[in-house]
Amino acid sequence: MESAGAAKSGRPLESYLPSLESLLHEVLRHSGFELDFSIQKVPAPPTELESTEYVVEFSGRDADLLIEKNATLLNALEYVLLKAVRLEEEHFGRITFDCQDWRRLRAEELKLTAQIAAERVEETGDPFSLNPMNPRERRLIHLALKDRPEVRTVSEGVGAERKVVILPATPPRRR
């Protein structure tokens, strides 16, 4: 596929924005959601923890609808729109849909959850399963615990049910 090849060979991220903007306008018009949005470049350069280069920021009367139930609608719009403009999935983290600071608040909540769960695993020695999460959230959990030597993390399950399990660290095994 030509578009996919172009993305891999480094099609600039900016080039996806015009089609993203016009498709999002079309989707909002047909869906009846009372929402506005603006696309902003993130001033800070991307890091290991924060890969976002552009934020699509929503506001308006239906903003609460976007972020209820762990931002199911916000995440669904982000996934479908980024797929539709043919961004390669490995680059999805570079354009982030956000509303009312949801992403930052959710990241803090997840980091706290990860630390509390890790403490429990250290105390009891038993594995602890977190709730199912999307790839971005699972990645955040793995990163939040990567410097905690007493535990290790794995992802288990398929599709929407995939979740992180925190385990006591065991000595590395030989194959």
Place this chain on the structure above:
Amino acid sequence: MKELIEAIAKALVDNPDQVVVRAVEGEQITVLELRVHPSDLGKVIGKQGRTARSVRTILNAAGMKLKKRFTLEILE
């Protein structure tokens, strides 16, 4: 809501002229039947159904605003 599914489906597939959406209205629920070119089925369903699930999330939320129930059937 038919237009919403049409717009999204046409953007997802490689053959937008082959996208057909038909609305079948029942008393409680409206069924939206989506047909795409066979080679585009994977594009509208996605890995482990993630694309289809996301489209349904958008459809349900938009339906709630209208106080109506919609369901999306992707026909093979």
